[in-house]
Amino acid sequence: MTTVTESHDDHHDHGPAKGLMRWVTTTNHKDIGTLYLLFSLVMFMVGGAMAMIIRLELFQPGLQFIDPGFFNQLTTVHALVMIFGAVMPAFVGLANWMLPIMIGGPDMALPRMNNWSFWILPFAFAMLLGTFFMDGGAPAGGWTIYPPLVLQGGNGFPFMIFAIHMMGISSVMGAINVIVTILNMRAPGMTLMKMPLFVWTWFITAYLLIAVMPVLAGAVTMLLTDKFFDTTFFNAAGGGDPVLFQHIFWFFGHPEVYILILPAFGIVSQIIPTFARKPLFGYSSMVYATSSIAFLSFIVWAHHMFTVGMPLQGELFFMYATMLIAVPTGVKVFNWISTMWKGSMTFETPMLFSIGFVIMFTIGGFSGLMLAIAPADFQYHDTYFVVAHFHYVLVTGAIYAIMASVYYWIPKWTGNMYNEKMGQWHFWISTVSVNVLFFPQHFLGLAGMPRRIPDYAVQFAEFNMWSSIGGFVFGLSQVFFCYIVYKTIKGGEKATDEVWEGAEGLEWTLPSPPPYHSFTTAPEIK
Amino acid sequence: MSSESENAYFIPHDAKWPIVGSIGLTLLLGGFANQLNGSTSATNVMIVGFLILVYMMFGWFGEVIDESESGTYGHGEDASFRMGMIWFIFSEVMFFAAFFGALYYIRIFSVPWLAGDGSGASTNEFLWSNFEAIWPTNGPGDIGGEYKKMGAWGLPAINTLLLLTSGVTCTWAHWGLVANKRKQLIIGLALTVTLGFIFVGLQVLEYSHGYHELNLTLGTGVYGSTFYMLTGFHGFHVTVGAIMLTVMLFRSIKGHFTPENHFAFEAAAWYWHFVDVVWLGLFIFVYWL
Numbered sequence: 001m002t003t004v005t006e007s008h009d010d011h012h013d014h015g016p017a018k019g020l021m022r023w024v025t026t027t028n029h030k031d032i033g034t035l036y037l038l039f040s041l042v043m044f045m046v047g048g049a050m051a052m053i054i055r056l057e058l059f060q061p062g063l064q065f066i067d068p069g070f071f072n073q074l075t076t077v078h079a080l081v082m083i084f085g086a087v088m089p090a091f092v093g094l095a096n097w098m099l100p101i102m103i104g105g106p107d108m109a110l111p112r113m114n115n116w117s118f119w120i121l122p123f124a125f126a127m128l129l130g131t132f133f134m135d136g137g138a139p140a141g142g143w144t145i146y147p148p149l150v151l152q153g154g155n156g157f158p159f160m161i162f163a164i165h166m167m168g169i170s171s172v173m174g175a176i177n178v179i180v181t182i183l184n185m186r187a188p189g190m191t192l193m194k195m196p197l198f199v200w201t202w203f204i205t206a207y208l209l210i211a212v213m214p215v216l217a218g219a220v221t222m223l224l225t226d227k228f229f230d231t232t233f234f235n236a237a238g239g240g241d242p243v244l245f246q247h248i249f250w251f252f253g254h255p256e257v258y259i260l261i262l263p264a265f266g267i268v269s270q271i272i273p274t275f276a277r278k279p280l281f282g283y284s285s286m287v288y289a290t291s292s293i294a295f296l297s298f299i300v301w302a303h304h305m306f307t308v309g310m311p312l313q314g315e316l317f318f319m320y321a322t323m324l325i326a327v328p329t330g331v332k333v334f335n336w337i338s339t340m341w342k343g344s345m346t347f348e349t350p351m352l353f354s355i356g357f358v359i360m361f362t363i364g365g366f367s368g369l370m371l372a373i374a375p376a377d378f379q380y381h382d383t384y385f386v387v388a389h390f391h392y393v394l395v396t397g398a399i400y401a402i403m404a405s406v407y408y409w410i411p412k413w414t415g416n417m418y419n420e421k422m423g424q425w426h427f428w429i430s431t432v433s434v435n436v437l438f439f440p441q442h443f444l445g446l447a448g449m450p451r452r453i454p455d456y457a458v459q460f461a462e463f464n465m466w467s468s469i470g471g472f473v474f475g476l477s478q479v480f481f482c483y484i485v486y487k488t489i490k491g492g493e494k495a496t497d498e499v500w501e502g503a504e505g506l507e508w509t510l511p512s513p514p515p516y517h518s519f520t521t522a523p524e525i526k
Numbered sequence: 527m528s529s530e531s532e533n534a535y536f537i538p539h540d541a542k543w544p545i546v547g548s549i550g551l552t553l554l555l556g557g558f559a560n561q562l563n564g565s566t567s568a569t570n571v572m573i574v575g576f577l578i579l580v581y582m583m584f585g586w587f588g589e590v591i592d593e594s595e596s597g598t599y600g601h602g603e604d605a606s607f608r609m610g611m612i613w614f615i616f617s618e619v620m621f622f623a624a625f626f627g628a629l630y631y632i633r634i635f636s637v638p639w640l641a642g643d644g645s646g647a648s649t650n651e652f653l654w655s656n657f658e659a660i661w662p663t664n665g666p667g668d669i670g671g672e673y674k675k676m677g678a679w680g681l682p683a684i685n686t687l688l689l690l691t692s693g694v695t696c697t698w699a700h701w702g703l704v705a706n707k708r709k710q711l712i713i714g715l716a717l718t719v720t721l722g723f724i725f726v727g728l729q730v731l732e733y734s735h736g737y738h739e740l741n742l743t744l745g746t747g748v749y750g751s752t753f754y755m756l757t758g759f760h761g762f763h764v765t766v767g768a769i770m771l772t773v774m775l776f777r778s779i780k781g782h783f784t785p786e787n788h789f790a791f792e793a794a795a796w797y798w799h800f801v802d803v804v805w806l807g808l809f810i811f812v813y814w815l
């Protein structure tokens with residue numbers, strides 16, 4: 001007994017170190033979570049700034065502000081920054097902060113590696129963003145880095161490849177940590193089927209990550225050797241095939257889009273029951289639906305390649321498999337709505353963002369279904385319709401869920417309530433503007449406006465103008481979001497431990513903010 | 527009581543090695559990128575980066591070994607390390623899967639299509655009407671010129687035997703460790719490591735044979751690409767595995783590990799079996815069929 005007590009005292013002696021080195025050498029899941037979240041916010045602003053320049057150039061037909069080469073660099077790096085720098089690190093940050101608390105554990109299972117997962121990222125992004133200042137500029141072949149186009153880039157090319165390698169190392173280590181934490185650090189009594197859905201969705205996401213990030217690493221390695229070491233993986237003259245790259249890339253790429261959305265599903269499944277004051281409808285069906293989505297995500301990749309040339313059987317297989325994903329996705333949407341059904345709902349900011357998520361993510365899901373129809377995709381592919389689709393699922397899907405989670409948990413993290421009125425304003429300005437921004441892009445795409453171009457035919461002018469206006473307002477409202485976050489960190493009304501009336505889960509049993517070490521004694525699980 | 531001791535899960539503080547690792551990795555890769563872009567001084571940056579990484583590994587693993595030997599870890603930590611290693615190996619499997627996938631795609635689809643199969647009829651007719659689908663190939667453009675195939679039943683077959691044997695000696699060493707027969711442990715490990723390094727040596731010999739006598743290079747069309755990339759990454763992994771086992775050998779000689787507590791040894795052994803299995807895939811699909 002004495003030895004155990006001693007080790008407890010030991011723990012308490014180690015508060016956070018002081019100064020900058022606290023953040024560089026920390027092994028604490030909350031510190032690392034905070035680092036991830038702040039990093040993600042910075043990247044969100046960097047990627048957002050690029051988007052603003054893109055929308056500025058597209059405000060009117062003709063070339064106004066930037067040259068086409070730079071435009072292509074912007075679209076490429078915007079996507080890479082948003083996917084790998086903003087959305088993924090935000091989810092990993094949330095996982096770091098919340099998973100150990102939600103399962104009643106003391107910390108992440110592998111704390112030193114946790115530190116490294118984070119501290120690779122700033123270096124990787126310095127490398128990626130540094131390419132803007134190199135000969136030939138940043139990579140400009142699109143975030144999908146298809147050969148042979150991407151191989152024609154300038155000095156930035158190898159830096160981009162290595163930056164992707166580093167991001168991959170970081171993600172794989174982060175994912176391993178999540179899996180091990182969930183399998184090994186749960187409080188006694190926290191059985192798998194008692195875990196909150198955010199834990200479940202992250203568990204499954206982590207498997208997707210370790211399954212596909214190495215495949216991306218392989219793909220970019222082949223690009224590198226094709227460019228610098230005479231290999232011919234993607235060169236038909238040597239017996240290879242550029243389409244091979246697309247297969248490998250999308251074998252990574254489609255599971256990747258689910259990596260970007262499954263944790264969002266988890267977040268929304270936490271928030272809606274709280275504000276509907278009802279338990280989640282269909283908990284186990286949520287778990288099974290998430291697992292089937294994850295499984296199916298491995299056999300649908302070629303829906304990104306319908307127009308590239310595939311045997312007919314391939315087109316059909318990938319079309320039907322893709323449509324099949326709509327079934328478990330539908331189950332989830334149904335469950336969220338049923339959770340709200342006859343609930344005593346209130347509409348605080350996290351709930352608003354969650355409802356926004358459910359509605360607008362579903363719009364994105366529907367346009368996805370349209371794209372999944374192979375013959376129709378011959379019309380839609382590489383048009384603004386695709387751009388509209390993935391921005392609905394990613395911005396009003398993934399990003400909205402992240403916003404919701406920030407409002408939901410920031411009182412717990414900081415001990416301060418955010419300003420509810422400002423939160424509501426942020427939601428409504430964002431929601432109106434994001435639809436002005438992306439909805440017209442559906443029409444542009446259907447009418448034939450191609451994606452990834454700096455200039456367009458005059459008949460597209462009006463919708464593009466609206467889209468740009470929506471874009472600027474949406475951009476500004478995210479600056480406002482930064483201000484809200486800043487103010488909440490600095491002060492504000494003190495939050496109670498429970499924060500939300502009707503909230504379930506271990507995180508609400510800890511003080512706000514929680515002590516440096518979350519659960520030094522394992523909590524009782526009901 | 528049991529739940530109390532679980533609370534003592536060891537949370538290390540002040541991890542200084544990760545940031546060292548990031549700096550090393552950045553210098554290594556940044557230097558490499560600069561070198562690829564034609565800078566001549568970049569090699570030095572690479573070397574510095576590499577040395578920093580090596581320093582980081584000595585430091586980081588050293589710290590963990592000290593903690594392990596001083597009894598800091600219990601069942602909980604041990605389980606975490608095991609799971610971590612298993613899923614790390616799984617991620618490595620997926621890395622190889624990308625290259626195996628490329629090999630299958632090229633052999634099953636792209637080469638036959640170039641020869642006019644299926645939807646490739648007009649590609650073949652208008653671009654390369656003389657091209658026939660035979661494996662191995664350096665493609666319709668005859669990239670890299672005349673070459674000869676690497677046979678399966680010379681060095682590669684010997685290498686297969688070596689690796690399989692080393693898998694056996696590795697397991698034998700493990701039995702020794704579990705039965706507390708230290709001598710068996712040390713001899714078994716020494717044999718495994720020796721076989722591993724002989725494998726790497728023979729692989730180097732084979733490459734030199736390929737480059738100098740068969741005119742088989744990385745630039746020999748898709749055959750050269752897939753051959754060297756797959757066997758090259760495998761050889762690299764064997765080297766890493768052999769180094770890991772060497773460390774285990776030295777630790778065993780120093781008296782580390784007990785029959786109950788020897789995670790590091792098992793991790794290295796798992797890794798070794800993993801490279802073994804990958805080799806079997808290579809032998810069958812790259813050398814033999």
Ligand code: HEM
Nearest residue numbers: 257260261303304365368369371372381382386390393394
């Ligand atoms: C019901 C579910 C979904 C279906 C049926 C679906 C279907 C599709 C299809 C067929 C395409 C290819 C369109 C083309 O290039 O012609 C596509 C593109 C895309 N989807 Fe989805 N999708 C779904 C959900 C999602 C989700 C949840 C995400 C991310 C969170 C997502 C992200 C993307 C992205 C980023 C692209 C564009 C990739 C690119 O070419 O740059 N999709 N989707």
Ligand SMILES: [Cu+2]
Nearest residue numbers: 254257303304
């Ligand atoms: Cu997809």
